[in-house]
Amino acid sequence: MKGVVFTEFMELVESRMGLDMLDRIITEAELPNDGAYTSVGTYDHAELVRLVMALSNATGMPIPALIHLFGQHLFQRFSESYPMLFQDAHGVFDFLSRIDDVIHVEVRKLYPDAELPSLPCSRLSPNELELLYSSPRGFADLAAGLIDGCIAHYKEPIQVTRTDLAKEGNLHRTRFHLQIEPA
Ligand code: HEM
The missing domain is CATH 3.90.1520.10 (H-NOX domain)
Known part of the structure; x- marks a missing residue:
């Protein structure tokens, strides 16, 4: 999975739940690179699932609801980052x-x-x-x-x-x- 998906996920967690929560789930998910993602890199999508599981543990929110929320956030971010894709639609x-x-x-x-x-x-x-x-x-x-x-x-x-x-x-x-x- 592209790093841009990871960086957007972290942006969502930091902006809605704070930097402490982000640090906590990065530690809990035991990621191979300690949560250092670049938007153009490619990573195992299982790492995103581990981050979402850690966030679910920490917040009590169900995993499907968190992934759904992330999808909504991602669309809004895409509409800001890729305006050219919206020109003809x-x-x-x-x-x-x-x-x-x-x-x-x-x-x-x-x-x-x-x-x-x-x-x-x-x-x-x-x-x-x-x-x-x-x-x-x-x-x-x-x-x-x-x-x-x-x-x-x-x-x-x-x-x-x-x-x-x-x-x-x-x-x-x-x-x-x-x-x-x-x-
Ligand atoms: C401006 C609009 C969009 C952009 C720029 C975009 C871009 C991307 C990117 C960068 C990825 C990650 C690929 C990877 O990790 O290797 C992705 C995956 C994905 N996209 Fe889109 N996308 C857009 C709209 C949508 C919409 C509207 C849907 C909803 C139906 C969608 C469904 C998905 C899903 C479910 C994945 C996850 C990979 C999978 O399930 O196999 N995308 N997209």
Whole structure:
């Protein structure tokens, strides 16, 4: 996993819960590099899971809720760091439909060794979009947080229904059904 994900996670913990909490979870997670990450480096995603577990122990918040919160935060940070990715997307359905073919493609140009999920979208009707998350890493909670972050960014009245599907080989799969709420 790219270091940018780790540095953003640490930024979230420090800004919301303080530097003491950040120091505490770095110690507790027993990380190989004592928590020194650079945004362009690549690290084992299990280290992020260990940090989240340590944060869950320290705060009493469940792991899925913490990963979801992190996804929301990450989307907001991405919207500040990569404004060019937002230029041509006008709204949630438009933006999400471009992740697989445009956005993560641009991410791969920046970080050739990025480990990205597959996120194909189908437009079921003008008011409905289905997004299928699949990845060997099982970060559907992160995807859920990013989707909610995207909805918050565009301020659209969209309801999300999540269905975790059976694993296919080594792939974790989750379906997200998004529906624009009638006015
Ligand atoms: C501006 C928008 C976005 C940018 C710049 C971006 C960038 C990235 C980057 C840098 C990674 C890490 C790759 C690695 O660690 O090797 C990543 C992973 C990921 N992205 Fe995106 N992303 C964006 C939007 C989204 C959205 C909206 C979703 C939600 C569906 C999403 C879902 C994920 C997930 C779940 C991962 C974790 C890896 C995995 O599950 O396999 N991304 N993305």
